[in-house]
Amino acid sequence: MQSPLSSVHRWVWRDARRRANNLLRFAEVEADGGRDLVRAAEQTQDPLLRRLFLLHALDEQRHADLFRKRGLAVMATLPAGPEADGRADWLAPGERGLDDLRVERERDGALLAFLHLSEKAAARDFTNYIAVLDGDPPTREVFEKVVHDEAFHMNYTHAQLLRVAPKDHGRLLWMARLRRLWSLYLRFAGALAAVIGTVVLTLQYFILLPPFALAARRAQAKEPEGWTPISPERNGAALKRQY
Secondary structure: OOOOOHHHHHHHHHOHHHHHHHHHHHHHHHHHHHHHHHHHHHHOOOHHHHHHHHHHHHHHHHHHHHHHHHHHHHHHOOOOOOOOOOOOOOOOOOOOOOOOOOHHHOOHHHHHHHHHHHHHHHHHHHHHHHHHOOOOHHHHHHHHHHHHHHHHHHHHHHHHHHHHOOOOHHHHHHHHHHHHHHHHHHHHHHHHHHHHHHHHHHHHHHHOHHHHHHHHHHHHHHOOOOOOOOOHHHHHHOOOOOO
């Protein structure tokens, strides 16, 4: 069954330059998530979670290497030219990792809940991208490798959440959903603000600047051509003082 957004995803991934930029951005996010997980492993007092977080961090670094290698390979095939028509972060979000959470301030349960939802969303999104990348088998193969790990991450975080917070896991998941919705709103608002800013600046350029340009041209037409003589009084005063 195709995703309702399959046509949007197909449009996002159809352009080779945009595809390369997305892959390189995914590499940055995966590498950043791996660093966050290392910090989480340092903070937790649970030996099992420490081991799982470190294994997860290694997976994230491997994913970053896969995305970066494929992104550079796609970029190398492109002719020199302008950048793609804008970023499509909110149309093809990929994995958000810990979404710039302050890992050192999070309890194990809250961290696991947020990680579980992030991995679940990443597995769903990457599966959707696989369905529309039939024209690029190497990139599709990268996503197939990554989504296999995302399924494991999704399962282990849920199992550990039930172990760490057997009574509070439902509340923690809802809190994590609200935080992810807030982050989604901020990303959407940022993208909308960029579009509005572009439209406003374009309107200013075509509506406000022409009258000033016309006034400047009329003023220039009234100015005499060539050098304008300076009165002797003004010319002499300029030699006797600094300003």
